Amino acid sequence: MNAAHGVLATVHGVTLVGLDARPVRVEASVGPGLPGLRLVGLPDAAVREAGDRVRTALQRSGYSWPNERLVVNLAPADLPKVGTAFDLPLAIAILVATRQLPETVTAGTWACGELGLDGAVRPTAGQLPIAAGARDLGARRLLVPEAAAPEAALVPDLHVVPVATLAEVVAVLGGQRPTRRAEPADIVLPTDVPDLADVRGQPVARRAAEVAAAGGHHLLLSGPPGCGKTMLAHRLQGLLPPLDLDAAREVASIHSLAGERAPDEPLSCRPPLREPHHSVSMAGLIGGGSGVPRPGELVLAHQGLLLLDELLEIPRQVLDALRQPLERGEVVITRARARVRYPCRVQVVAATNPCPCGHLGSTSRACSCRPDRIERYRARLSGPLLDRFDLQLELRAVTREALAAPPDGESTATVAERVASVRGLAAQRWGQGRCNADVAVATLRRTCRSEALARLADALDALGASARAFDRALRVARTLADLDGEQHVGRDHVDEALAYRLPTTLAAA
Numbered sequence: 001m002n003a004a005h006g007v008l009a010t011v012h013g014v015t016l017v018g019l020d021a022r023p024v025r026v027e028a029s030v031g032p033g034l035p036g037l038r039l040v041g042l043p044d045a046a047v048r049e050a051g052d053r054v055r056t057a058l059q060r061s062g063y064s065w066p067n068e069r070l071v072v073n074l075a076p077a078d079l080p081k082v083g084t085a086f087d088l089p090l091a092i093a094i095l096v097a098t099r100q101l102p103e104t105v106t107a108g109t110w111a112c113g114e115l116g117l118d119g120a121v122r123p124t125a126g127q128l129p130i131a132a133g134a135r136d137l138g139a140r141r142l143l144v145p146e147a148a149a150p151e152a153a154l155v156p157d158l159h160v161v162p163v164a165t166l167a168e169v170v171a172v173l174g175g176q177r178p179t180r181r182a183e184p185a186d187i188v189l190p191t192d193v194p195d196l197a198d199v200r201g202q203p204v205a206r207r208a209a210e211v212a213a214a215g216g217h218h219l220l221l222s223g224p225p226g227c228g229k230t231m232l233a234h235r236l237q238g239l240l241p242p243l244d245l246d247a248a249r250e251v252a253s254i255h256s257l258a259g260e261r262a263p264d265e266p267l268s269c270r271p272p273l274r275e276p277h278h279s280v281s282m283a284g285l286i287g288g289g290s291g292v293p294r295p296g297e298l299v300l301a302h303q304g305l306l307l308l309d310e311l312l313e314i315p316r317q318v319l320d321a322l323r324q325p326l327e328r329g330e331v332v333i334t335r336a337r338a339r340v341r342y343p344c345r346v347q348v349v350a351a352t353n354p355c356p357c358g359h360l361g362s363t364s365r366a367c368s369c370r371p372d373r374i375e376r377y378r379a380r381l382s383g384p385l386l387d388r389f390d391l392q393l394e395l396r397a398v399t400r401e402a403l404a405a406p407p408d409g410e411s412t413a414t415v416a417e418r419v420a421s422v423r424g425l426a427a428q429r430w431g432q433g434r435c436n437a438d439v440a441v442a443t444l445r446r447t448c449r450s451e452a453l454a455r456l457a458d459a460l461d462a463l464g465a466s467a468r469a470f471d472r473a474l475r476v477a478r479t480l481a482d483l484d485g486e487q488h489v490g491r492d493h494v495d496e497a498l499a500y501r502l503p504t505t506l507a508a509a
């Protein structure tokens with residue numbers, strides 16, 4: 001080593017491209033030249049400002065800033081680095097390069113975190129995917145802001161070291177203070193979901209919710225204002241089986257990246273429910289934004305439910321953008337500097353009025369909409385998108401007497417048990433994590449009695465329905481047979497499945 005150039009310090013950090021972690025080596029070197037810091041290696045604005053933050057944090061914590069030329073390289077140089085999580089590895093690299101920490105501390109040291117001007121180590125978005133990524137990239141030990149440590153410690157096989165201040169970082173790395181080990185956040189199944197028993201009447205809709213949950217089918221509810229569509233849609237969440245630990249961590253990683261969860265929040269095994277407003281933009285629903293594209297509502301609903309309330313108020317081009325990601329179970333967003341892939345295996349539950357006034361087809365009130373307005377309204381829902389809904393249901397308003405009556409239906413807990421057993425069966429039959437809604441129809445056919453298939457073909461012929469309608473009904477019939485405990489799909493299952501299609505109003509669109 002050339003003595004004039006001092007120590008070359010290297011500390012490991014991680015940058016995220018979507019949920020994928022890429023390793024970044026933070027290299028610092030002091031040498032002759034004009035005093036100052038030069039930061040190279042495609043840093044974004046937040047990373048560029050890190051120099052000023054780190055300098056002040058170091059000085060205010062009692063460490064010195066070199067009176068020489070300081071060069072910091074973020075390698076590999078061609079990978080864009082985003083966010084503020086590089087402050088900590090940067091500070092450590094500078095402390096080593098300036099001999100305020102021994103060179104030996106850099107071996108196997110991975111760190112992430114933002115620095116406050118007072119030297120506090122603060123959490124950034126995405127601590128969970130950063131920690132998981134660091135582990136996958138070979139880190140055994142990761143220094144993490146104390147406030148984010150419970151989230152990072154959810155990652156198995158990684159020693160997460162919580163640090164609260166720069167002074168603590170130096171004490172821990174310098175061996176003056178024992179390293180702590182972070183406790184992982186609690187794993188919980190929140191019970192604050194509304195109960196299905198609150199829904200009065202609507203036996204068919206309740207049954208449809210059970211079938212949707214059991215088979216993972218997209219569900220479309222149409223009906224007049226106040227008939228309970230939104231109420232029912234909210235109750236689907238409690239019917240879905242809890243997520244396993246890996247799925248819950250995956251969901252939490254997405255929410256952590258999007259800054260949608262507090263890092264000390266417990267890990268929820270409840271499938272997420274996202275409910276974007278109907279004025280949602282394309283970027284808000286699918287994902288986007290400047291720099292590295294952020295996940296949209298569709299991605300935040302991964303492993304859970306996307307509730308599209310007031311479906312036909314959503315602009316058609318936004319709705320149509322959902323089709324491909326729903327089919328593939330992932331969103332790919334390409335920007336000039338990054339191409340990211342986010343998972344979005346979601347179940348859609350949508351609710352709509354049949355026309356702008358909401359009373360088309362109603363027996364109790366006349367529809368006041370002009371025919372051309374109804375046409376335009378319906379045209380927002382394209383045929384191919386409508387075809388994604390295996391279960392389509394037209395609800396009627398419940399009577400005042402029914403609303404006043406005491407609860408008469410089954411509770412969420414009772415129905416969820418049946419749902420769980422059907423999901424268990426599907427996992428055995430089709431593989432872990434798969435449900436009837438995503439199995440190829442050719443495969444499903446093998447589990448149907450021939451008379452059931454004949455019945456289905458005849459019925460749809462008579463209706464002049466498409467091949468897609470056949471597939472849809474067959475998947476639902478499979479779930480109905482499972483709920484009945486039947487190995488083979490029979491005629492009764494087909495008959496009931498055929499009833500879950502919009503007969504009059506929207507289907508004409």
Ligand SMILES: Nc1ncnc2c1ncn2[C@@H]1O[C@H](COP(=O)(O)OP(=O)(O)OP(=O)(O)O)[C@@H](O)[C@H]1O
Pocket residue numbers: 198199200201202223224225226227228229230231232351352353358398403
């Ligand atoms: N079947 C029902 N059982 C019990 N309460 C009901 C039922 N239907 C409606 N309600 C009551 O009416 C309220 C409105 O229902 P909800 O918001 O689900 O209607 P909606 O069909 O979504 O109407 P809109 O088309 O206006 O969105 C609910 O909060 C609930 O209090």
Ligand SMILES: [Mg+2]
Pocket residue numbers: 229230231309310351
């Ligand atoms: Mg509603």
